[in-house]
Amino acid sequence: MAEFTVSVIQVSYGDEEAMADRIERVAGLVRAEAGRDLVVLPELWPVGGFDVAHWEERAQEIPGPGPVEATGLPERRWVEAMSAAAREAGVTLHAGSTVERTAEPGPEGKDLWNTSVVLAPTGDVQAVYRKIHRFGFDSGEARTIEAGSELVTTPLGPFTAHLTTCFDLRFPELFRSGLDAGADLLVLPAAWPLPRVEHWRTLLRARAIENQYPLIGCNTAGTHAKRHEMGGGSLVLDANGDVLAEAGPDQEVLRVSLDPEHTARQREKFPVLASRRW
Numbered sequence: 001m002a003e004f005t006v007s008v009i010q011v012s013y014g015d016e017e018a019m020a021d022r023i024e025r026v027a028g029l030v031r032a033e034a035g036r037d038l039v040v041l042p043e044l045w046p047v048g049g050f051d052v053a054h055w056e057e058r059a060q061e062i063p064g065p066g067p068v069e070a071t072g073l074p075e076r077r078w079v080e081a082m083s084a085a086a087r088e089a090g091v092t093l094h095a096g097s098t099v100e101r102t103a104e105p106g107p108e109g110k111d112l113w114n115t116s117v118v119l120a121p122t123g124d125v126q127a128v129y130r131k132i133h134r135f136g137f138d139s140g141e142a143r144t145i146e147a148g149s150e151l152v153t154t155p156l157g158p159f160t161a162h163l164t165t166c167f168d169l170r171f172p173e174l175f176r177s178g179l180d181a182g183a184d185l186l187v188l189p190a191a192w193p194l195p196r197v198e199h200w201r202t203l204l205r206a207r208a209i210e211n212q213y214p215l216i217g218c219n220t221a222g223t224h225a226k227r228h229e230m231g232g233g234s235l236v237l238d239a240n241g242d243v244l245a246e247a248g249p250d251q252e253v254l255r256v257s258l259d260p261e262h263t264a265r266q267r268e269k270f271p272v273l274a275s276r277r278w
């Protein structure tokens, strides 16, 4: 079976770059990966990452699965720009996440969500995932946005990918549920800060080792809201938790090939999952 080629774009940005400019810049980075099977972007990059004070004004509506309509406005919406970039590059694009505004509020009465989107090479929305575990305890996301409640898997080439986001990484039961739903690949965009970057690396490796699947973790670089320094260190692991590619602290593109047959070989050689009791 052919290898599955992946580009992980660790986007760096600060507060000085306008949202519309960043969207067009990142669309160009995606187009430069033409010919790859999958391109992955980080969490919350369109809205300025941890710049929570601006989320409300930067939130946008996101369509469900299907074609993306153009508004014709001079500033393209995030989802339109990403849809066009996926189509022009001929890639499947995990566009990372942004702050979504919905017409109807969620159970806590808020109309904002941390939502990621996978776009097919046609530019159609293929899958949408709303982050389940909100970061910030009694501030940030936990205060501002609603929590998603649906586990989402989607086909990515020969794999079935479980879509998760950043702080989700600390809740291993979510990943077991993804495995039980048939996932054999994990994709996790993030805005993970520098002070806890060792947690990032350790937990990513734990998730790959315990679930015996390859994993793509795409983090952010740069400093948000003048004080939140992001950790970089995007990581692609195989089903043994071995590092296939790892980024440094700055903007960088990782290019790797995943072997779709490695997982079965690893699980046969070391059949941990066959010893599960529940």
Ligand SMILES: NC(=O)CCC(=O)C(=O)O
Pocket: 043, 134, 135, 165, 166, 167, 168, 170, 190, 191, 192, 193, 196, 199
């Ligand atoms: N964006 C996030 O979810 C940050 C998570 C984080 O900083 C942590 O878990 O630590």
